[in-house]
Amino acid sequence: MTPLFPALSDDPSSRPALRFGERSLTYAELAAAAGAVAGRVRGAGRVAVWATPSLETAVGVVGVLLAGAAAVPLNPKSGDKELGHILSDSAPALVLAAPGAELPAPLRGLRRIDVDAGSGSGSDVRGGTGAPAGAAVDEEEPALVVYTSGTTGPPKGAVIPRRAIATTLDALADAWQWTEQDVLVHGLPLFHVHGLVLGVLGPLRRGGSVRHLGRFDTQGVTRELSSGATMLFGVPTMYHRIAEALPADPALAKALAGARLLVSGSAALPVHDHERIAAATGRRVVERYGMTETLMNTAVRADGEARAGTVGVPLPGVELRLVEDDGSVVDAFDGESVGEIQVRGPNLFTEYLNRPDATAAAFTADGWFRTGDVAVRDPDGYVRIVGRKATDLIKSGGYKIGAGEIENALLEHPGVREAAVTGEPDADLGERIVAWVVPADPESPPREGELADHVAGRLAPHKRPRVVRYLDALPRNDMGKIMKRALPS
Numbered sequence: 001m002t003p004l005f006p007a008l009s010d011d012p013s014s015r016p017a018l019r020f021g022e023r024s025l026t027y028a029e030l031a032a033a034a035g036a037v038a039g040r041v042r043g044a045g046r047v048a049v050w051a052t053p054s055l056e057t058a059v060g061v062v063g064v065l066l067a068g069a070a071a072v073p074l075n076p077k078s079g080d081k082e083l084g085h086i087l088s089d090s091a092p093a094l095v096l097a098a099p100g101a102e103l104p105a106p107l108r109g110l111r112r113i114d115v116d117a118g119s120g121s122g123s124d125v126r127g128g129t130g131a132p133a134g135a136a137v138d139e140e141e142p143a144l145v146v147y148t149s150g151t152t153g154p155p156k157g158a159v160i161p162r163r164a165i166a167t168t169l170d171a172l173a174d175a176w177q178w179t180e181q182d183v184l185v186h187g188l189p190l191f192h193v194h195g196l197v198l199g200v201l202g203p204l205r206r207g208g209s210v211r212h213l214g215r216f217d218t219q220g221v222t223r224e225l226s227s228g229a230t231m232l233f234g235v236p237t238m239y240h241r242i243a244e245a246l247p248a249d250p251a252l253a254k255a256l257a258g259a260r261l262l263v264s265g266s267a268a269l270p271v272h273d274h275e276r277i278a279a280a281t282g283r284r285v286v287e288r289y290g291m292t293e294t295l296m297n298t299a300v301r302a303d304g305e306a307r308a309g310t311v312g313v314p315l316p317g318v319e320l321r322l323v324e325d326d327g328s329v330v331d332a333f334d335g336e337s338v339g340e341i342q343v344r345g346p347n348l349f350t351e352y353l354n355r356p357d358a359t360a361a362a363f364t365a366d367g368w369f370r371t372g373d374v375a376v377r378d379p380d381g382y383v384r385i386v387g388r389k390a391t392d393l394i395k396s397g398g399y400k401i402g403a404g405e406i407e408n409a410l411l412e413h414p415g416v417r418e419a420a421v422t423g424e425p426d427a428d429l430g431e432r433i434v435a436w437v438v439p440a441d442p443e444s445p446p447r448e449g450e451l452a453d454h455v456a457g458r459l460a461p462h463k464r465p466r467v468v469r470y471l472d473a474l475p476r477n478d479m480g481k482i483m484k485r486a487l488p489s
Contacts, residue, residue, distance in 0.1 A: 005062065008030065025055065033063075034063040037115060040063075041094065046071075046093065050095060052076050053212060054117075065143055065162075072086070072146075072147075073144070083104060084106045095110045099114040141161060143165050144165070145160070158349045159352070159353050161349070166205070167345075168347045176299065179208065182261075184203045185210075185224040221255065226258070232256075233263050239262075242256070243272075243273040269287055274309070299311070311383050320343050344369060394421075401433065407420060416438070433463070435465035
């Protein structure tokens with residue numbers, strides 16, 4: 001198959017490839033450093049990577065892929081119990097880490113290789129055991145085993161083949177007109193597909209470059225977008241902080257205005273933040289939709305309408321349908337008919353490692369993956385996600401209601417800083433809508449009736465919250481996603 005990273009073997013040069021803070025590698029230096037890693041891990045099967053936001057993580061993962069092995073990225077914030085489960089389940093042969101990194105107890109029994117991310121690491125760029133052209137590997141062979149956060153049990157390891165990485169990144173290149181001229185800036189963690197696959201492997205497959213902030217801040221965004229970076233990837237929490245900072249930061253507004261593409265993902269970006277950023281910069285953030293098991297499914301195209309509240313259209317090669325609870329297909333493109341998203345295509349994972357039962361349950365008999373997300377489709381095919389089937393689809397008074405649109409409406413109220421919406425049992429309605437609100441002014445929160453009227457006036461009376469509960473903060477994970485199962489009972 002075509003190499004994942006043609007630029008590593010096609011005349012490596014002094015073109016920049018990776019930059020983390022003050023440290024950087026050209027393509028020639030990356031080819032040498034990753035080739036050296038490949039030479040040491042070839043034949044290892046699965047290789048754990050201590051995935052700190054560092055040059056060593058990027059070099060280590062690229063080296064594992066060049067060797068034809070599968071990388072298992074580990075979240076450095078995971079507790080010992082979770083790490084122990086991942087290690088026993090994936091059984092890696094060794095662990096890669098930055099020199100001097102202190103590893104927790106569950107990893108200390110593994111053979112450790114320190115990644116030398118310095119230039120000229122001793123391997124021959126053109127040949128030898130570290131040759132960056134990579135091992136000859138079938139496209140169905142595993143490239144990554146990424147553990148999904150478990151809601152009812154321990155995390156499951158999604159086995160992502162090389163085919164899925166290549167097709168997803170090439171489909172995004174088509175949608176976003178992504179080329180070797182692009183310079184991507186982001187500050188995302190590197191233990192999941194957004195930060196690692198899209199944010200690091202994506203630029204390297206194109207032959208472009210990535211500048212990682214190490215830790216996200218608006219000053220870093222301003223600096224990088226003002227000095228040659230063309231694209232910004234972030235999650236809604238990051239864009240919310242940008243929206244909050246813009247009124248007092250004209251340099252940030254100017255930097256964002258000059259970007260070619262601003263992309264948000266991993267959760268829905270509230271419409272309120274979309275509009276605040278557009279008003280201050282003249283640029284609209286575009287969204288895409290994917291998950292660990294499917295990589296990317298849809299995106300707002302660079303040559304399409306950047307419409308707030310949508311995740312665009314299916315990517316090339318991806319089939320998408322909406323289905324009812326009974327499995328019947330929702331044919332309507334009316335912006336109202338809700339169904340669960342199911343997808344199929346070359347972007348899908350192979351299996352949950354060691355979990356044939358979970359793998360079988362995830363697919364329909366005709367091969368569609370059940371995402372668990374619910375959405376509607378607009379007349380022009382744009383997909384609008386309204387929540388998760390398990391936590392965000394509320395059946396109230398005979399209506400199927402998506403929590404996401406109510407959350408967006410609540411966030412348009414000036415007295416609301418954060419909002420989440422759930423359903424809870426109701427003897428009359430089946431489920432009643434509950435709003436969890438972090439007020440902008442804790443000393444003077446908006447009244448329950450005021451918020452209910454606000455939502456009813458923007459959406460429909462049956463979508464108004466029947467109960468409002470006030471919190472100091474919403475529980476969120478490392479990606480900024482609201483963890484609704486962690487809300488107080």
